[in-house]
Amino acid sequence: MMRRFALRPLQMFAGARFAHDDYINRHIGPNEAETAEMLKTLGATTLDEFIAKAIPANIVRPPMKEFKALSEKDALSHLRHLMSKNKLHKSLIGQGYYDAILPPVIQRNVLENPNWYTPYTPYQAEISQGRLESLLNYQTMITDITKMPIANASLLDQATAASEAMYAAFQAHKGKRAKFFVSSTCFQSTIEMLRTRAAPLGIEVVVGDVASVDLADPSLSGILVQTPDATGAVHDFTDLFAKAKQKGVFNCCGGDLLAMCVTKPPGEMGADIVLGSAQRFGIPLGYGGPHAAFFAVRDDLKRSLPGRLIGVSKDANGEIAIRMALQTREQHIKRDRATSNICTAQALLANMSAFYGIYHGQDGLVEIANSVHLKAKTLAIGMESAGHEVVSKSFFDTVTVKLNSVAPSEFVARCAERGVVVAADLAGGSVTIALDEATMESHVTSLLEAAGLQQPVYKNLEALARQRAGFATEVARKSPFLQQRVFKSYQNEHELMRYIQRLSRKDYGLTHGAIPLGSCTMKLNAAATMIPMSWPEVNGLHPLVPDDHSRGYSAMCLDLEQKLKEVTGFAAVSLQPNSGAQGEYAGLRVIRAYHASKGEGHRDVCLIPQSAHGTNPASAVLAGMKIVVVKCLPDGRIDVKDLEENCKKHAKQLACVMITYPSTYGVFDSDIVTCTTMVHEHGGQVYIDGANLNAMVGVTGPGFFGGDVCHINMHKTFSIPHGGGGPGMGPIAVREHLAPFLPNSALGPKVGGSQSFGQVSQAPYGSASILSISYMLMTMLGSSGLRRCTEYAILNANYLRKRLEQHYPILFVGDTGCVAHEFIIDVRGFKKSANVEAEDVAKRLMDYGLHAPTLSFPVAGTLMIEPTESESKYELDRIADALISIREEIAQIERGEQPTENNVLKNAPHTARVVTAADWTRPYTRQLAAYPSSHTVLEKYWPTVSRIDGAYGDRNLICSCVGIESYKD
Structure with missing residues (x-):
């Protein structure tokens, strides 16, 4: 990506400063006197003396490049200045992202409420009943709207969910059917993600017209279609799905929750898996995320469902209680037998979408859907009146138009002059316009003016639209949904506010006390870092806007990349992976791409110590690697002798070692340099799992003891809230020789390397909006x-x-x-x-x-x-x-x-x-x-x-x- 802008010097934001303005004093728990008492207990006199004892001398890094800390006020001013460079035009680009209206009662009481954003994953269900009930509501909402028997508690994004559907089809046939068909009218990011995920497993992804699919092909495991599709067309796949079932082919269908409120849901068509994004149920665009993906399956697939599943049980007194069901399926428990590396969800966003569904209920959602559909019909009639051809004859909210009297580039420019952004197919001479809940009459009028319609009168066009059917009667939804009491009881603000608060009182978060979970790092989520999440400049951008619309994000991300490079000791950073597990996968794919570039694509053995983080084997399996476990000594250190034996045994096939450092056992292994050197000598690369990077920042780093790549759990080291089980971000940092292979994006800004292996998240910068949280924290703390x-x-x-x-x-x-x-x-x-x-x-x-x-x-x-x-x-x-x-x-x-x-x-x-x-x-x-x-x-x-x-x-x-x-x- 071109970087044609400079950051404003941080010093210009600094006003009058007092010692108590230094945020570090607010973030660190013990004060000076308590620190001295604690050091005395440990037999040390100074903190420097103690740290020198705790850290192996051979991995200590030189001091980081200094950047000064800003006060909370100045840091907010600095970020606001950056984000003011973004252009907040009305985006009607679609491709799975739509502007949505977040009800203020949900924004204030959930998104901005630490009782909701500070709890961790509900592993201790007895003190997590509130968010568990809310996630159960979410699952119910998804099953009801999709008409599928069972749904999980969300996935990372729609493209990732599509990959999980492909995995499910592949695994159901025990890997014997290695072809997966994808409709060419699915979202482009979905198609690209499927290609990326399929390659290391030997799955052949065939993209084409669904009418041409050969269901009798004995190697075909599944198909993925979408309704409404990327062009806006609404489909009924009932006949296709029935024919596929006869051939044992999995039916996977991408869908839109709002569209399903008025159109036939895929579950009634015979789908085996239904997936999509819950983003338009009240979640801001956020330049790509975080957004909860939904994933619903037929009943017999529930025990192989990826991600988390919330279920109802009972407690010791026979009372109803909720907990995560089938917990032993979680992928970091299954390790090298994993069929998915997903170990988190988007719980905070899923809960917000659930409350959105509760607040509106069936009647409200149908009203919103009909309103959006009416706007789309009005636009279509106006476009036809201007002499253009509406390609989509059956549509819900997205209209594809073949332009006859104006070039697509000229139309796009005219729209931009009016503050509207649309997507154009310059070669095909068409534009695709996706309307949404927040689209106003003035936006439609601007589009029609840009198309050449003179002085369009919206009310007249709307009157004509009311007489026109946007899709056939047989595709209209006939079944009721959301008839449960919870979706009928809280549709005024008073009652919803009380319900939200009643649920939060059942939960334990950082608002109550410490959550001392090892390996999970539940540290303070600074209030100042959360404030920008409510700014339109941060949460109002579509991820595929033109580059000159996102200069604020680009500036923040560039500065964040520089800071992460300094923290890790590496040369390049990708901010795309939107979870730690996605970061693991991305890092391993970078390593495999590097080996392939040298003609050593056969290197596929991944050495993993017993002390490694549990998702490591799962990610390695999905990256097409063979797992070899390395023993650990009784004191927790890697068994160097066993490592050496395995390096020699697998020297010709050795791809990498994955080392969690400090280890999951809580130990700084003094032999780490010996281990990394040994792997390099045998032709392998060193992957450092950055789950515990928060124990290294400023004192050491993966680049200072032989690492080649690491992922960074931003929620753990840099305080992105866990939100009751997500969101998170997992950027990767690499040495210079691996930089060309960093992940890219099929659409939007070009963020990856020249020889990128593919795409690991749906949006170019993953869940970009929450990067602002870590950026704020780092700005307030400074290097020291x-x-x-x-x-x-x-x-x-x-x-x-x-x-x-x-x-x-x-x-x-x-x-x-x-x-x-x-x-x-x-x-x-x-x-x-x-x-x-x-x-x-x-x-x-x-x-x-x-x-x-x-x-x-x-x-x-x-x-x-x-x-x-x-x-x-x-x-x-x-x-x-x-x-x-x-x-x-x-x-x-x-x-x-x-x-x-x-x-x-x-x-x-x-x-x-x-x-x-x-x-x-x-x-x-x-x-x-x-x-x-x-x-x-x-x-x-x-x-x-x-x-x-x-x-x-x-x-x-x-x-x-x-x-x-x-x-x-």
């Missing part, structure tokens, strides 16, 4: 602040480790006795001594008002703790005090003072309903159950359900609702 965050992440973890090591075994420590930013406590011995397991400890922590650490990962029966740099010493001590108190509760069982079954741990968590019940027959007091510490007396957090029976829910799978109130009735 970024390093300070790393130092305190390591300090806080080691302080907690020191406080707990006399009470629990610490599973792995480094050579110096220190851990990195996280550590694992081993509770496996309590199974024998007290019949207590890690899950019991996790559930009991809820009674103490705390979120449990990561449970049974990466080692079964353990707890992995990561406090982050943002937690204060008070909060660290609250965690330590609770775990020490629980250890004494275990000791009471060990001493025979409490029974091994009916005790305070086995019965945890305790709800208000349980402890206030008339009958209390348990061998411990109500007070011990509900108020086990002084902290809980000050502020009590109540789980809303008792321990959930997950196995019951999996045996009796219910993944949509008739309104959760109905279950309770």
Whole structure:
């Protein structure tokens, strides 16, 4: 991409400054006195001294290039100046993106509410009932509108969902049918993504006219069609799908939720998989994201469904409770047996779309759909009146027009003069115009004026449009939808606001306390970084606008790339991958493309240590690689001898090694340089999983100990909110020799390398709008602040480790006795001594008002703790005090003072309903159950359900609702 602009110097934004304006002082938890006390506990006098002890000397980096921190006010002013370079014209480009109206009640109470954007994935379902209910509503909305039996809790984007559909068809035939047909009228980004994803698995993607598909081809696994398609045409694929089923061919259909409100849904046509984007249900454009994709399947595919599935179960008291169903299917658990590398969703956006559906209900959605369709018909009649030919005879919201008296380029220019952007096929002489909920009469009038219609009178054209059918009667929807109580009860603002708040009260987020999940990094989501998400300059841009419309985004992304290069020590960055798993996949495809460019495309062996992050094997499988596991030593380090043996054994086929650093065991491996050097000597590349980059920024980096490529979990290192299970971003950084192979985009700005392997996200910059969050954080912290965050992440973890090591075994420590930013406590011995397991400890922590650490990962029966740099010493001590108190509760069982079954741990968590019940027959007091510490007396957090029976829910799978109130009735 051409970069023809310069950044305004940051210094010009700096006004009067005081010490308390330094944001680093707001972001770091412990103050100066607390830091000194913590260092004393660890036997150190200064932070520099302690960090020098914790980090292996041979990987320490030189100081980062300095860039000064701005105050929150100045950083907002700086970003606003950048984003003012964007042109906010009305975009009618389509291609899967449409302007939408986000109801203010949802914007204020969900998007801008930390009770919704700070919780993590609902692994502890008892304290996640609010967002789980909302995601169940989302799944129900999708199944109802698509008329499919089951839907997941969202995927990353529509193009990724299409890839998952192709995978499903391929796997259903056990890889024996390796051809997949795609209609040429699907969105171009979808077609490009399918080609990218198919290549390493040997799947042949055939793109063509659906009328020409040979369903009798014995190698054909599935077909993907779309309605309405990219030209706007509405189809009924009932006959096609029936013929395909007879041949055992999977029917995959891209669809539009708003169109399905008034047109025949693919589920009624016989589709096996229906996919698309929920973006137009109230989600801003955001220059490409984040947006929730929907993915719905026939019932017998539910156990191979990619992503997350929310289901209804019951708790220990027989009450209805919700949790993630079939959790053992998650791809980071299946590792090299994975059929997908998706391990997250777009939960925050899915929840917003669910509330949009609840707010409008069936009647409101049908009204919106009819309004959009009427505008499209009005435009079509006006275009015909101007002498042009409307190509789409059956359409919903998108009209393709063959221009007769004006060249497409001239029409586009005239539209631009009127503040409207449209898509043109210059060679074909046509334009495609996609209307939406936010399209106004003035926009349609401007389009008709640009087409040469003199003084169009909208009302007259609209009157004619009302008499015209935009699509055939047989394609019209006849079945009702969203008839459940939840979609009929909250259609005034008062009631929806109360429902949203009622759900949020059932959830535990960073608003309540620390979420010390190891490997997941739940740090502070600074309020100032979130403010731009509500700016039109940030959330109002279509991802395919002309380059001169997105100069603000280009400037921000260029500066962000420079900062990420400095952080990692690498030469080039791609911001496209929109999750950590997508970053892994992109990095591995870059490595494979590099080997192929050297005539070594046969290199396909990926070495993965036991300590690596769980999605690594899944991503490697999808990149067409063969997995070889490398052993780890008892202290958590990579077994160098085993690595060497595998390097020698697979030298001719060695593509790369994937190393999570510091490891998922929470260790800075002192042998890392030896390991990376060894792989290079045998012709391989080194992939560093950047899941734990937050333990390296400013003190080391992948480029300083032999890495060639890494992905960056922006939500973990640079504070993009997890939103209850997504969104995230996973950019990759590479050495110079890998830069030519970075991912590109079929449409929009050219962001990739000269020899790009393809596309990994639907939009050129992935979920671009949330990059502004990380950019703001980095701008407010400055280079020295970024390093300070790393130092305190390591300090806080080691302080907690020191406080707990006399009470629990610490599973792995480094050579110096220190851990990195996280550590694992081993509770496996309590199974024998007290019949207590890690899950019991996790559930009991809820009674103490705390979120449990990561449970049974990466080692079964353990707890992995990561406090982050943002937690204060008070909060660290609250965690330590609770775990020490629980250890004494275990000791009471060990001493025979409490029974091994009916005790305070086995019965945890305790709800208000349980402890206030008339009958209390348990061998411990109500007070011990509900108020086990002084902290809980000050502020009590109540789980809303008792321990959930997950196995019951999996045996009796219910993944949509008739309104959760109905279950309770």
